[in-house]
Amino acid sequence: MPTVKQARQGSWGSAIMFICLLVFQLVVLLGARTLYAQEVDFSEVEQNWKVCSGCHGVKAEGGRGFPALNYLDEDFIVEALRDYRNGTYRGDMSGIMFVQMGLLKPENFELMAKYIKEISKNE
Numbered sequence: 001m002p003t004v005k006q007a008r009q010g011s012w013g014s015a016i017m018f019i020c021l022l023v024f025q026l027v028v029l030l031g032a033r034t035l036y037a038q039e040v041d042f043s044e045v046e047q048n049w050k051v052c053s054g055c056h057g058v059k060a061e062g063g064r065g066f067p068a069l070n071y072l073d074e075d076f077i078v079e080a081l082r083d084y085r086n087g088t089y090r091g092d093m094s095g096i097m098f099v100q101m102g103l104l105k106p107e108n109f110e111l112m113a114k115y116i117k118e119i120s121k122n123e
C-alpha cells in the first residue's frame with residue numbers, strides 16, 4: 001500500500017500531466033486556427049482569371065478545344081505558366097498562351113495556380 005507522500009506525488013504528477021496535455025491541445029488548436037484562418041488575397045490574379053476563364057471555364061473545367069485545369073497540381077500549373085512565359089511550345093494553343101502570359105506577372109504564377117485550385121474546389 002502506498003504511503004500518503006507517494007499518493008500525493010502521484011496525484012500531483014497526474015494533475016501536472018493533465019494540465020500539460022490541456023496546454024498542448026490549446027497550442028495545437030490555436031496554431032491550426034491561425035494556419036487556416038489566413039486567407040489568401042487573390043485580388044492580383046482575379047482580373048487575369050476573367051480573361052483565362054473565357055477558354056478554360058469559370059471553374060477551370062475546360063472549354064471547347066481548351067484544356068481543363070481543375071485537376072492539375074499547382075506545381076504543374078506554375079511550370080506551364082513559366083514555360084509559356086519563356087516561349088516554350090506545349091501544344092496547339094501555345095501561341096495564344098504566349099500572348100496571355102504577357103498579361104500575368106511572373107511573380108503571380110504561384111498565386112494564379114493557388115487561385116485555380118481554389119475556384120475549382122468550390123463546385
